[in-house]
Amino acid sequence: MSLYFNPIKLVLLIGWFYLCVYLAQRVQFSVLVVKERRPIASFLTLIFGPLLILLLLIVDVCKHKSEDERSVIAIIQERVSAAFNHIRSATFSGRKGEDMIELLDSSGRNIKEIYGHGKGKGRDSHILNLTKDIIFDALQEDASDILIDPKDNSTHELRFRVDGMLRTMEYMEMQTSQAVINSIKAISNMDIAEKRRPQDGAFVANTVSGSVSFRVVSAGVVYGEKLSIRILNQKAGLFTLDSVGLTKKQQVIVEKEIQKPSSMILMCGPTGSGKTTTLYSMLNQIDLFTRNVITVEDPVEYTLANASQIEVNPKAGITFAKTLRSILRQDPDVICVGEIRDEETAATALRASQTGHLVLATLHCNSNATALVRLLDLGVSSLLMASGLNLLISQRLLRRLCEHCKIPAELTPAQIREFRKKKVNYRSVYQAVGCEECHNTGYRGRFAIFDILLLNDQMKEEIANNKILITELRRTGDKKGKSNLYKQGLKKVVSGITSLSELKRVVG
Ligand SMILES: [Zn+2]
Numbered sequence: 001m002s003l004y005f006n007p008i009k010l011v012l013l014i015g016w017f018y019l020c021v022y023l024a025q026r027v028q029f030s031v032l033v034v035k036e037r038r039p040i041a042s043f044l045t046l047i048f049g050p051l052l053i054l055l056l057l058i059v060d061v062c063k064h065k066s067e068d069e070r071s072v073i074a075i076i077q078e079r080v081s082a083a084f085n086h087i088r089s090a091t092f093s094g095r096k097g098e099d100m101i102e103l104l105d106s107s108g109r110n111i112k113e114i115y116g117h118g119k120g121k122g123r124d125s126h127i128l129n130l131t132k133d134i135i136f137d138a139l140q141e142d143a144s145d146i147l148i149d150p151k152d153n154s155t156h157e158l159r160f161r162v163d164g165m166l167r168t169m170e171y172m173e174m175q176t177s178q179a180v181i182n183s184i185k186a187i188s189n190m191d192i193a194e195k196r197r198p199q200d201g202a203f204v205a206n207t208v209s210g211s212v213s214f215r216v217v218s219a220g221v222v223y224g225e226k227l228s229i230r231i232l233n234q235k236a237g238l239f240t241l242d243s244v245g246l247t248k249k250q251q252v253i254v255e256k257e258i259q260k261p262s263s264m265i266l267m268c269g270p271t272g273s274g275k276t277t278t279l280y281s282m283l284n285q286i287d288l289f290t291r292n293v294i295t296v297e298d299p300v301e302y303t304l305a306n307a308s309q310i311e312v313n314p315k316a317g318i319t320f321a322k323t324l325r326s327i328l329r330q331d332p333d334v335i336c337v338g339e340i341r342d343e344e345t346a347a348t349a350l351r352a353s354q355t356g357h358l359v360l361a362t363l364h365c366n367s368n369a370t371a372l373v374r375l376l377d378l379g380v381s382s383l384l385m386a387s388g389l390n391l392l393i394s395q396r397l398l399r400r401l402c403e404h405c406k407i408p409a410e411l412t413p414a415q416i417r418e419f420r421k422k423k424v425n426y427r428s429v430y431q432a433v434g435c436e437e438c439h440n441t442g443y444r445g446r447f448a449i450f451d452i453l454l455l456n457d458q459m460k461e462e463i464a465n466n467k468i469l470i471t472e473l474r475r476t477g478d479k480k481g482k483s484n485l486y487k488q489g490l491k492k493v494v495s496g497i498t499s500l501s502e503l504k505r506v507v508g
Contacts, residue, residue, distance in 0.1 A: 057079065100136055103135070108204075139207065141160055145161035156224075162439075163443060163446050198218065237302035239284065245447050268363050278393065283334075294307070295307060310323050320337060324348045336361070341364075343378045350389065351384070371394070372463065385464075387460070399502050405433040
C-alpha cells in the first residue's frame with residue numbers, strides 16, 4: 001500500500017469516509033449500545049476509520065523497514081508529506097504536459113500511433129499523459145537526465161539531474177511507473193517485453209520552443225527495470241565565445257586560434273563539464289559558408305546549419321576512427337571530433353591538424369597537463385603530439401547562487417585569514433540557503449570557468465624531446481591546472497556569483 005494520489009484510491013477513500021459516518025450514525029440508534037455510552041461509541045467509530053488507515057501505513061512501513069535505515073516515524077512523515085505535495089501539485093498547479101508536448105519516435109511517428117491502440121484506452125491515455133507530464137516537467141526544470149529506478153519491489157523513484165545534481169521528484173507505484181517505462185520504450189523503438197537485457201533507443205519531443213532529442217537506456221536491476229533518459233543539450237548551439245564565460249584574455253587566444261587554417265584545439269574536462277557547449281560556441285564563431293565543416297559526434301547534440309554532422313554508431317561499425325578517416329577524403333577545412341577515446345582517433349586527428357585542417361576535439365580528463373599524459377597513455381608519440389597540438393582548454397561548471405535566497409557568508413577566521421593573505425575583498429562573499437525558487441538547493445543555473453594552455457615553440461620542443469617527463473607531469477600537472485581553475489572560480493566567489501563551498505566541491 002502507498003498513499004499516492006490516484007482516482008480509484010480517492011473514490012475508495014471517500015467511500016470509506018461515508019461508511020465511517022454511516023456507522024457512527026447507526027451507533028446512535030443501535031440497541032446494542034447503552035444509551036449513555038452512545039456519544040462515546042459514535043466518536044470511537046468515527047476516528048476508527050483514519051486510525052485503521054494509519055495502522056495499515058505503519059504495517060506497510062514495518063514490512064519494508066529492513067531495506068530502510070531511517071526510523072518508522074521518519075518514513076511515515078516523508079510518505080504523508082509526499083502524498084500531500086503530490087495531491088497539491090496535481091490539483092492546483094495543473095500539469096500541462098499533455099497539451100504542450102508531442103512525442104515522436106526517431107522516424108517521426110506519433111506516440112499515439114505506436115502505443116494508443118488495443119484495449120483499455122482510458123488507462124493508456126492516462127499513462128501517455130503522465131509520460132508527457134514527466135518529460136514536460138524535466139524540460140521546464142532544465143534537467144539533463146531523467147532517471148526512473150526501482151526503489152523496492154513496489155515503488156519506482158523518479159529523479160531529475162538539474163545543474164549536475166540529482167533531485168528526487170516523486171515516488172511512483174510500480175504498476176504505474178512500469179507502464180510509463182513501457183510507453184517510453186515503445187516511443188524509443190525498444191523491445192517492451194525485454195526487461196533484463198540492456199537496451200538503448202531514442203525519441204524526440206516537439207514543444208512550442210522547438211524539438212528536443214532524448215537518448216534512452218534501459219536495464220534490469222535487482223527490484224525490476226531502470227530507465228535512464230538523457231536530454232540532449234538544446235541550448236548547446238546558442239552560445240558564442242562571448243557568452244560561454246571565457247575571460248577577455250582567454251577569448252582573444254581562442255579566437256585567434258580558430259581563425260588559423262591548421263591547428264588543433266583540445267577541450268579537456270570530466271563528464272558534464274560543458275565541453276560540448278564550448279565546442280559548439282567555437283563552431284558558431286567559424287564562418288560555415290566559406291569553410292567546409294564536418295563534425296563526428298556521439299550523439300549529435302545540436303544541429304548546425306551549413307555543417308555536415310555525422311553520428312557515430314559503434315554497433316553498426318561507425319566508429320570515431322573510421323568516420324574520421326573517411327571524412328578526411330572529403331577534404332574538409334574544419335573537423336570537429338566529439339570525443340577522442342582511442343589511439344587511432346587521436347593520431348588521425350593530430351595528423352589532420354598538421355596537413356591543413358583546423359581540428360577541434362574533446363578529451364575526457366581532469367586538466368590540460370593530464371590531457372598530455374592521457375594522449376601518451378593512449379599510445380600517441382610525443383613527436384606527433386608536439387607537432388599537431390596547439391591549444392588546450394580545460395573547464396568546469398560551477399552552480400550559480402540563487403538570487404532569491406543567497407545571504408552574506410559566515411566565514412571562519414581561517415577563511416578570512418586566507419582571503420586577507422590573497423589580498424581579496426571578502427565582503428561580498430555569499431552562501432547558499434535554499435528557497436522555493438531554487439527547489440531548496442540554493443543554486444540556479446551554472447556557468448563555466450576555464451584554464452587555457454597555449455603551447456609555444458619552447459613547450460613543443462620540450463614535449464617532442466621528452467624533456468617534460470610524464471612522471472613529473474603526473475605529479476605536478478593536475479596541481480597547476482587546479483590552482484588556475486581555482487583562481488578563476490575565486491573571482492566569481494568574491495563577486496557573489498557562486499559560493500566558496502561550491503568552488504571547493506568542483507575544483508577541490
Ligand atoms: Zn533560492
